[in-house]
Amino acid sequence: xxxxxxxxxxxxxxxxxxxxxxxxxxxxxxxxxxxxxxxxxxxxxxxxxxxxxxxxxxxxxxxxxxxxxxxxxxxxxxxxxxxxxxxxxxxxxxxxxxxxxxxxxxxxxxxxxxxxxxxxxxxxxxxxxxxxxxxxxxxxxxxxxxxxxxxxxxxxxxxxxxxxxxxxxxxxxxxxxxxxxxxxxxxxxxxxxxxxxxxxxxxxxxxxxxxxxxxxxxxxxxxxxxxxxxxxxxxxxxxxxxxxxxxxxxxxxxxxxxxxxxxxxxxxxxxxxxxxxxxxxxxxxxxxxxxxxxxxxxxxxxxxxxxxxxxxxxxxxxxxxxxxxxxxxxxxxxxxxxxxxxxxxxxxxxxxxxxxxxxxxxxxxxxxxxxxxxxxxxxxxxxxxxxxxxxxxxxxxxxxxxxxxxxxxxxx
Amino acid sequence: xxxxxxxxxxxxxxxxxxxxxxxxxxxxxxxxxxxxxxxxxxxxxxxxxxxxxxxxxxxxxxxxxxxxxxxxxxxxxxxxxxxxxxxxxxxxxxxxxxxxxxxxxxxxxxxxxxxxxxxxxxxxxxxxxxxxxxxxxxxxxxxxxxxxxxxxxxxxxxxxxxxxxxxxxxxxxxxxxxxxxxxxxxxxxxxxxxxxxxxxxxxxxxxxxxxxxxxxxxxxxxxxxxxxxxxxxxxxxxxxxxxxxxxxxxxxxxxxxxxxxxxxxxxxxxxxxxxxxxxxxxxxxxxxxxxxxxxxxxxxxxxxxxxxxxxxxxxxxxxxxxxxxxxxxxxxxxxxxxxxxxxxxxxxxxxxxxxxxxxxxxxxxxxxxxxxxxxxxxxxxxxxxxxxxxxxxxxxxxxxxxxxxxxxxxxxxxxxxxxxxxxxxxxxxxxxxxxxxxxxxx
Numbered sequence: 001x002x003x004x005x006x007x008x009x010x011x012x013x014x015x016x017x018x019x020x021x022x023x024x025x026x027x028x029x030x031x032x033x034x035x036x037x038x039x040x041x042x043x044x045x046x047x048x049x050x051x052x053x054x055x056x057x058x059x060x061x062x063x064x065x066x067x068x069x070x071x072x073x074x075x076x077x078x079x080x081x082x083x084x085x086x087x088x089x090x091x092x093x094x095x096x097x098x099x100x101x102x103x104x105x106x107x108x109x110x111x112x113x114x115x116x117x118x119x120x121x122x123x124x125x126x127x128x129x130x131x132x133x134x135x136x137x138x139x140x141x142x143x144x145x146x147x148x149x150x151x152x153x154x155x156x157x158x159x160x161x162x163x164x165x166x167x168x169x170x171x172x173x174x175x176x177x178x179x180x181x182x183x184x185x186x187x188x189x190x191x192x193x194x195x196x197x198x199x200x201x202x203x204x205x206x207x208x209x210x211x212x213x214x215x216x217x218x219x220x221x222x223x224x225x226x227x228x229x230x231x232x233x234x235x236x237x238x239x240x241x242x243x244x245x246x247x248x249x250x251x252x253x254x255x256x257x258x259x260x261x262x263x264x265x266x267x268x269x270x271x272x273x274x275x276x277x278x279x280x281x282x283x284x285x286x287x288x289x290x291x292x293x294x295x296x297x298x299x300x301x302x303x304x305x306x307x308x309x310x311x312x313x314x315x316x317x318x319x320x321x322x323x324x325x326x327x328x329x330x331x332x333x334x335x336x337x338x339x340x341x342x343x344x345x346x347x348x349x350x351x352x353x354x355x356x357x358x359x360x361x362x363x364x365x366x367x368x369x370x371x372x373x374x375x376x377x378x379x380x381x382x383x384x385x386x387x388x389x390x391x392x393x394x395x396x397x398x399x400x401x402x403x404x405x406x407x408x409x410x411x412x
Numbered sequence: 413x414x415x416x417x418x419x420x421x422x423x424x425x426x427x428x429x430x431x432x433x434x435x436x437x438x439x440x441x442x443x444x445x446x447x448x449x450x451x452x453x454x455x456x457x458x459x460x461x462x463x464x465x466x467x468x469x470x471x472x473x474x475x476x477x478x479x480x481x482x483x484x485x486x487x488x489x490x491x492x493x494x495x496x497x498x499x500x501x502x503x504x505x506x507x508x509x510x511x512x513x514x515x516x517x518x519x520x521x522x523x524x525x526x527x528x529x530x531x532x533x534x535x536x537x538x539x540x541x542x543x544x545x546x547x548x549x550x551x552x553x554x555x556x557x558x559x560x561x562x563x564x565x566x567x568x569x570x571x572x573x574x575x576x577x578x579x580x581x582x583x584x585x586x587x588x589x590x591x592x593x594x595x596x597x598x599x600x601x602x603x604x605x606x607x608x609x610x611x612x613x614x615x616x617x618x619x620x621x622x623x624x625x626x627x628x629x630x631x632x633x634x635x636x637x638x639x640x641x642x643x644x645x646x647x648x649x650x651x652x653x654x655x656x657x658x659x660x661x662x663x664x665x666x667x668x669x670x671x672x673x674x675x676x677x678x679x680x681x682x683x684x685x686x687x688x689x690x691x692x693x694x695x696x697x698x699x700x701x702x703x704x705x706x707x708x709x710x711x712x713x714x715x716x717x718x719x720x721x722x723x724x725x726x727x728x729x730x731x732x733x734x735x736x737x738x739x740x741x742x743x744x745x746x747x748x749x750x751x752x753x754x755x756x757x758x759x760x761x762x763x764x765x766x767x768x769x770x771x772x773x774x775x776x777x778x779x780x781x782x783x784x785x786x787x788x789x790x791x792x793x794x795x796x797x798x799x800x801x802x803x804x805x806x807x808x809x810x811x812x813x814x815x816x817x818x819x820x821x822x823x824x825x826x827x828x829x830x831x832x833x834x835x836x837x838x839x840x841x842x843x844x845x846x847x848x849x850x851x852x853x854x
Contacts, residue, residue: 058528059497063626066552066597069559070572087499094535094544103535103544107503114507156507157500185504 002311003047005068005078005092005100007055007085008032011039013286014081016307018045025075027064027085027092029054055088065095079263079310080285086110101284105259109284110157113187116279118257124250124279129189131156136177140170143188149173150191152221155183162373166191166221194272196220196280198232199247200287201265202305202318206255209315210305212295213240213247217330217392220268226376227399231332233388234294236323246277254282264306266291290331290361290380295321297329297358297382327384329358330391335370335378336404342368344405346379351402356394358382364404378404442517443488444752445509445533447496447526449473453727454483456748463752464488464514468505468533470495470525488512496529506536515539520704520751524726527551542725546700550725554597554628556699560720563698565691567720568711570630572597576622582611584629593662594618597626604813607632607662635713637661637721639673640688640706641728641736643747647693647702650755651746653736654681654688655769658832660711664814668774668839671814674767674831675735691718701725705747707732731770731800731820738797738822739763765824768797771835773842774809774818781807783845785819790841795834798822808849818844 003023006014009032017024025048028036033051043049053060068075078100080089086106093100101109108118116126130146132139132153143151153176154164163183167173177186196219202210214232223230237244250269254260266287268280286292292302300319308318336342342364351360363377370376381398385391443464446457457465466489469477474492484490494501509516519541521530527547534541549556557567569588573580576594585592585608595605604621608614621627637660643651655673664671678685692708695701707728709721727733733743740760741749749758773785787799802818803809809816821838825831 056499057497058499058502058532061499062528062548062551063597065548066555067572067626069549070552070554072558087503091499091532091544095548097545103532104538107506107536111503111507114510117511156504 002076003074004310005075005089005096005098007078007080007089007092008082009036009038010081010286011042012292012301013303013306014046015042016301016303017079017310018042019304020307020311020313022307022311023047025050025073027052027055027088029084052088055085058091061088061091062095065092068096077310083110083283083285086284102259105284108258109282112154112156112281115281116189119254119279119282122253122257124253125277126279127190127192129187132177132186132188134184136174139177139186140173143167143173144170147188147190151188152191153177153186153188156185156187162375164221192270192272192278192280194219194270194278196268196270197235197247198287198291199251199265199267199269200291200302201251201267202263202302202309203255203260203265204262204309204315206261208248208251209309209318210302210321211244211248211251212302212321213237213243214291214294214331215388217332217395219270225337226333226335226372227337227378227403229392229395229399230335231290231330231395232294233328233330233391236328238323238325242275243271246275250277250279254279258282258284262309264302289333289375290382293359293361293380294329294331294382297384298322326386328387328391330383330385330395332381332383332395332398333375333378334381334398334402334404335376336364336406337372338406338408339370339372340406340408342366342370342404343407346402346404351381354383354394354398354402356384357398358384370406441514442753443512443514445516445519445530445537447519447521447530447533448523449477449479450522450744451480451483452742453522453744453748456742456745457752458483458486460749460752460754460757462754463517466491466509466512466516468493468496468526493529496526498529499532502529502532503536506533509533509537518751521547521726524551524724527725542704543700546725549699550701550723552597553595553722554626556722557720560695560698563694565694565698565720566717568593568631568633570628573622573627573629576619576627578611578614578619581608581614581618581629585611588629588631591632593630593632594627595630596621597628605662632662633711633713633719633721635660635711635719638684638688638710638712639728639732640692640708640710641732641743642692642706642708643743643750644696644701644703644706645750645755647696649689649692650750651736651743651758651760652685652689652692653743654678654684655732655735656828658769658771658835661709661814666774666776667772667812667814667816667818668776668842670835671774672730672769672771672835673732674769674825674828675763677763677766679762680766687718691720695720695723699723704751705743729815729817730772731798731822734798734800734820734822735768735770738768738824766827767825767831768822769825769831769835770820770822771838772817772820773802773838774816775803775812775844775846777846777848778809778812779846779848779851781805781809781844782847783843785842785844790819790821790838793823793834793837795823795825796821796838797824803844809846810849 001023006026024046027050078089078093090101090103090106108114150168196216201208213235216232217229267282270278295302298321359382361380445466447468449469468491516539519534531542531544531547591609637657642649655675657673659670708723711719736743746758781803790799800820
């Protein structure tokens with residue numbers, strides 16, 4: 001039986017791997033052990049769990065690796081299901097001498113400066129960027145001289161839009177850096193105005209076996225309310241084959257420097273003019289929010305395809321994703337609009353009164369404490385509509401009607 | 413899809429000094445990264461004048477070590493990172509160094525604390541250096557011995573102790589036999605190492621230590637303990653020295669007594685050399701070690717069997733490397749010359765006395781040092797080749813274990829008996845005055 005060492009907890013990914021008959025040893029970090037709610041049924045299907053202090057602590061990971069070597073536990077591959085486990089997963093694969101993300105690959109994906117340089121080396125267009133020095137005045141000068149305003153400031157090793165902002169002036173940058181110093185070091189990049197997409201691709205032996213392109217309802221940087229148009233519309237290949245060809249060409253170019261082999265990627269890019277794409281970033285994991293769920297009405301959650309290739313299934317036996325010619329799909333995150341303790345969530349009956357909701361995954365439950373950011377947990381839905389305009393109208397309708405009640409001030 | 417390309421002269425997290433990237437005065441020389449601060453090694457590396465040198469130190473070193481600004485001025489860069497085991501910090505640094513000018517050609521770890529970080533950094537930069545797999549194997553005694561045993565080489569049998577509890581140790585004793593050696597799975601020297609003759613002699617401190625460190629129990633091997641210090645190039649020993657510890661390390665109960673070793677001349681012990689070169693090659697091969705410095709330990713039983721104990725890919729502690737200075741360059745200097753393209757300049761001569769060795773001269777109690785040995789008194793003996801000062805007045809000696817290195821001397825002798833006599837003289841003459849810390853603070 002194939003045994004995978006899985007870094008961090010993501011229940012859908014883990015369930016998909018288990019459903020393919022794979023044996024799993026799952027590593028959590030201490031934060032997860034203390035804060036996550038683990039599905040006991042899923043835990044029961046896992047061979048073993050190991051808790052490490054942190055996925056960044058080499059000394060702790062080396063002890064895990066030595067322990068596994070000492071026991072003679074056979075690990076066939078190390079896989080990562082969450083961005084924060086990536087450096088650690090690559091380290092473990094290397095220490096154990098088994099397949100998994102490579103150290104170079106993990107650093108190129110985690111460090112946005114390395115990522116952009118690697119993409120540029122493959123001839124892929126990127127936004128101009130600069131790393132900011134620790135000194136505030138030097139940082140502002142660097143941003144002005146090298147990128148200009150407006151620009152986007154973000155941590156060099158961040159995730160999603162956490163600690164990320166559009167900055168319009170030198171004084172705004174000073175103020176923002178002062179308020180976010182705990183996420184340093186930072187980089188700035190050219191502000192790209194245009195439509196933003198995410199592309200999810202399943203790879204087998206360095207070739208794409210499934211790809212989907214979705215257009216965000218609003219560029220991620222513009223989301224100031226996690227409940228409003230916080231989702232993306234699936235672009236049907238039959239309606240925009242040119243976009244798919246461009247996305248595939250970009251991925252083929254990235255495959256070399258990022259060493260894509262068998263697994264899944266989640267990339268983002270901007271369309272600055274028709275047919276003109278600018279690479280934003282790429283991750284070596286399943287897309288978050290509803291990026292995978294959106295394919296459930298098409299035949300399978302994309303994590304099921306990923307799990308199938310990880311289990312070595314041949315291409316012809318992979319689940320098939322199909323589009324209905326008279327239907328467009330979008331994923332949509334519905335979320336509390338203020339930080340605090342959740343006291344009420346939409347009921348099943350309320351959700352059922354909207355027949356265009358095709359899939360629901362509840363993320364927040366009563367009693368949870370929530371913070372406010374673009375990935376604030378509420379619930380992920382997949383909705384259908386006749387066209388993109390109708391999907392937007394329906395997204396706003398749901399934002400207004402399927403609401404979460406929160407007692408403000410209960411969460412940090 | 414072609415378009416703009418941004419190069420980014422990445423700004424480091426914390427640079428003490430970095431020469432301007434536009435300074436291309438390297439003259440095509442290689443660029444070597446040294447992890448941790450070691451003045452002697454750094455001076456040796458700079459003296460080769462063959463490479464640009466970047467040094468990485470951690471925040472502890474930055475706060476506690478005397479970093480000589482004159483030496484720093486001769487470096488390509490001095491970079492400070494939070495901790496060598498912090499993968500985020502090391503990956504950030506690696507990204508900077510991927511674009512270093514001139515390109516980094518090798519990463520070398522100078523100390524135990526930087527072994528894992530140096531291997532990771534080399535991989536991130538994509539340059540020569542220790543492999544991650546090897547760095548893990550040499551740091552963890554359990555994994556190391558499993559790998560060496562799997563290669564068919566004789567090691568002391570061992571088991572890991574889950575909790576360090578009495579039951580745990582008793583089970584290990586039943587399996588391995590008494591006495592047992594108990595030590596951390598990841599440790600250096602004989603820090604936190606116990607020889608336990610019987611379960612009734614189990615010290616309480618073992619269970620306490622097990623709360624924070626993974627412990628192993630090991631078969632007690634009776635016999636002589638040797639150490640081998642070598643510099644390897646492409647799997648072959650460029651320098652190779654065998655020494656005999658005065659007593660096995662586990663039998664040292666105070667750091668200033670019987671704490672030393674005698675270097676054996678190859679001409680006097682050709683068979684020992686031949687056997688250990690062969691054994692050393694096989695150990696290295698099992699662990700993936702091909703280049704660099706190693707310090708390994710072996711036991712020889714009464715019936716002449718060699719048993720592998722452990723290996724480290726760093727210079728030895730004590731004055732082991734200094735002993736080589738009695739017949740050419742210090743081993744650390746040989747290592748740097750070997751790594752940095754000056755192999756032909758390595759000074760080597762025949763040891764002019766049968767025995768040259770070293771001895772550790774350390775306080776016998778904990779406390780604050782009020783008086784140190786007089787170096788002139790120690791050096792007046794013609795048999796003393798070198799006196800290496802250690803603890804100074806005001807230093808606090810908090811714990812006593814065999815790897816507390818204090819004052820040391822390199823001495824010569826005609827035979828082992830004479831060496832022991834001379835060692836004893838120095839141990840007596842190396843007078844420390846210690847004030848108990850409680851008395852000092854009150």
